[in-house]
Amino acid sequence: MLTMxxxxxxxxxxxxxxxxxxxxxxxxxxxxxxxxxGKDLKVCALTRDEILIEGTMEGFTFDHEA
Amino acid sequence: MKHxxxxxxxxxxxxxxxxxxxxxxxxxxxxxxxxxxxxxxxIRFFAPxxxxxxxxxxxxxxxxxxxxxxxxxxxxxxxxxxxxxxxxLSTLLWFLLSNTVFEITMSGDKEESKQLIQKTLREMGxxxxxxxxxxxxxxxxxxxxxxxxxxxxxxxxxxSRYHIQFxxxxxATITPLKRNxxxxxxxxxxxxxxxxxxxxLVAINDYVHAGDVLVDNLLLDSSNKEQKLYVKGKxxxxxxxxxxxxxxxxxxxxxxxxxxxxxxxxxxxxxxxREGERIYKExxxxxxxxxxxISMDIHxxxxxxxxTPK
Numbered sequence: 001m002l003t004m005x006x007x008x009x010x011x012x013x014x015x016x017x018x019x020x021x022x023x024x025x026x027x028x029x030x031x032x033x034x035x036x037x038g039k040d041l042k043v044c045a046l047t048r049d050e051i052l053i054e055g056t057m058e059g060f061t062f063d064h065e066a
Numbered sequence: 067m068k069h070x071x072x073x074x075x076x077x078x079x080x081x082x083x084x085x086x087x088x089x090x091x092x093x094x095x096x097x098x099x100x101x102x103x104x105x106x107x108x109i110r111f112f113a114p115x116x117x118x119x120x121x122x123x124x125x126x127x128x129x130x131x132x133x134x135x136x137x138x139x140x141x142x143x144x145x146x147x148x149x150x151x152x153x154x155l156s157t158l159l160w161f162l163l164s165n166t167v168f169e170i171t172m173s174g175d176k177e178e179s180k181q182l183i184q185k186t187l188r189e190m191g192x193x194x195x196x197x198x199x200x201x202x203x204x205x206x207x208x209x210x211x212x213x214x215x216x217x218x219x220x221x222x223x224x225x226s227r228y229h230i231q232f233x234x235x236x237x238a239t240i241t242p243l244k245r246n247x248x249x250x251x252x253x254x255x256x257x258x259x260x261x262x263x264x265x266x267l268v269a270i271n272d273y274v275h276a277g278d279v280l281v282d283n284l285l286l287d288s289s290n291k292e293q294k295l296y297v298k299g300k301x302x303x304x305x306x307x308x309x310x311x312x313x314x315x316x317x318x319x320x321x322x323x324x325x326x327x328x329x330x331x332x333x334x335x336x337x338x339x340r341e342g343e344r345i346y347k348e349x350x351x352x353x354x355x356x357x358x359x360i361s362m363d364i365h366x367x368x369x370x371x372x373x374t375p376k
Contacts, residue, residue, distance in 0.1 A: 017089045020104040043102035046111075048093050 008044070009036065009053045017043070017051065025053055033063040075137025076100065076112040079121060081128040083109055091124050165198045167228050174232035179216060183230060186211050201228070243296040248281035248373040250274045254303030257369055261299030274303065280373060300371040304346060307368055309334050312361035324353060327362040335366040343370045 003010040011027065011034070018026040024037045041055035081088070085104055088111075092099060097120070100112040113121055115137050121128060133141055143149050170187065172180050187193070190207060205221040208230075212219070217235040221228055243263065256272050264281035268274055280301045284292045309331045316323065328350075336345055347367035354361045 017085060020085055020102060043104075045098065045100050046089075046092055046102055047098045048096050 007054060007056065009057060011051045011053070012049060014049075014051055017046070022055070027051065031064070035059075035061040035063065037061070072100075072112075073135050075115055075133055075135030075140075077115055077118050077121075077133050078110065078112050078131040079125075079128055080108050080110045080131055081125050082107060083125050083127070085109060088125070095120055095124065097121070163226070166195050166226060167192075167198045167223075168195045168226045170194055170228045170230060172230045172232065174230075174234065176234045179232060179234045182215055183208070183212065183232065198223070243298055245283045245294060246297055247279050247283055248297055248299065248301055250276055250278045250280055250301075250303070250372050251375050252276045252305055252370075252372055254305040254370070254372050256280075257302045257304055259299065259301055261301075263295060264297035264299060265295055268301075274372075299373075300342075301373045302342070302369055303372045305368045305370050305372065307335055307366045308351075309364050309366060310361065311364075312359050314359055315355075323360055324362075327353075327360065328364070331362060331364045335364070335368065338376050339368070340371065340374075340376075343368065345369075 001012040003012075011029075014027050014029055016028040018028055018033075020026075020041075020043050022041055023039065024035055025041050025043065027034045027036075036053060036057055037059040038055050038057040041053060041057070043051060044054045045052040088099075088109060091097065095117075097113060097117050101110075103110040110131075112134070115133065118130070122130070132138060143153075170184075170192070172183060174180055174183075186208060190204070190211070192204060201221060201223055205219070208221070209216070209219055215235055217233045219230065219232045221230050223229075248264065253273070253275050256268055256270050256274060258270060259266060259281075261281060264283065265285045266280070267282050268278070268280050274280060281297055281299065283295050283297045285295050287293050311327050311331045311334065313323070313327060313330070332345065332348070335348075339345075345366055346369045349365040349367075351363040351365055352361070
């Protein structure tokens with residue numbers, strides 16, 4: 001489940017954090033991969049089930065092949 | 067929530083651990099980490115202080131950078147013994163001073179009662195400064211000790227001061243009734259009676275002489291038998307007094323001398339008057355100017371209780 005706020009994105013029930021850099025954050029969800037691209041991206045909070053991403057988000061790519 | 071935790075305090079960590087590995091640890095231990103910054107060589111993140119032990123044990127090359135917030139401040143202070151001692155001493159001093167009574171003030175209706183309370187407090191061991199253990203107990207003890215002298219008492223605390231308010235116990239004075247007649251002590255004209263018991267033998271406006279019985283202790287009943295009565299009261303009558311005053315002549319104006327003499331005379335006329343008695347009338351008979359002295363004769367009509375000897 002994705003919840004979008006002003007410059008924050010809350011992702012619940014994610015599977016794995018694959019990569020985190022200021023320009024893109026890659027996550028593995030249940031049956032796809034999510035690539036968030038943007039500027040000054042950072043993981044504000046990380047727990048077992050939730051991840052909160054903050055920064056200027058410019059694009060979301062859902063990769064169903066993964 | 068995160069903001070509150072930051073204020074309370076969080077540990078900032080850095081490690082060369084792989085992001086994937088960190089994520090596995092987060093899943094396994096159910097950690098909650100914040101402000102994750104990942105670069106090529108290292109990862110920096112914040113975690114609550116209570117997770118410190120687990121993080122230090124689980125991540126191989128992790129190092130604690132600092133602790134933020136209030137907890138961080140507290141931990142840093144704890145590394146300086148002098149500060150800890152100061153804080154402990156200040157706390158002790160504050161506790162000691164705030165529980166010490168430095169003064170007891172009192173307000174009430176009688177100075178004697180105030181002194182009595184002070185004396186009782188000294189006997190009880192409450193001599194300022196003293197440790198404020200239990201004000202209510204002190205109040206109860208004080209009330210118990212002074213139950214025969216103090217009607218009402220309230221103790222309140224204002225800072226390091228006790229304030230005691232009180233009212234003294236009043237006792238009604240019961241004078242036993244007597245059967246003595248009321249006899250005129252001097253001549254006069256009866257003005258009014260203040261009688262509680264007794265048989266009046268004279269009436270208002272009667273002229274009476276010294277030695278006359280004014281109120282009797284006997285009363286005839288319907289069968290002409292004498293019944294003994296109590297006698298209690300006062301009889302007020304107009305009496306007369308002549309006052310002669312004189313003074314040496316002085317350079318001040320004559321009217322002032324006149325008033326000086328008049329007031330001296332009034333003082334002389336009223337020197338023996340008691341409560342309820344007063345000068346009723348004043349008649350200046352003469353104002354004489356002799357060689358070197360001036361004199362004045364005044365006739366006073368007084369209202370006096372003529373039954374009570376002076």
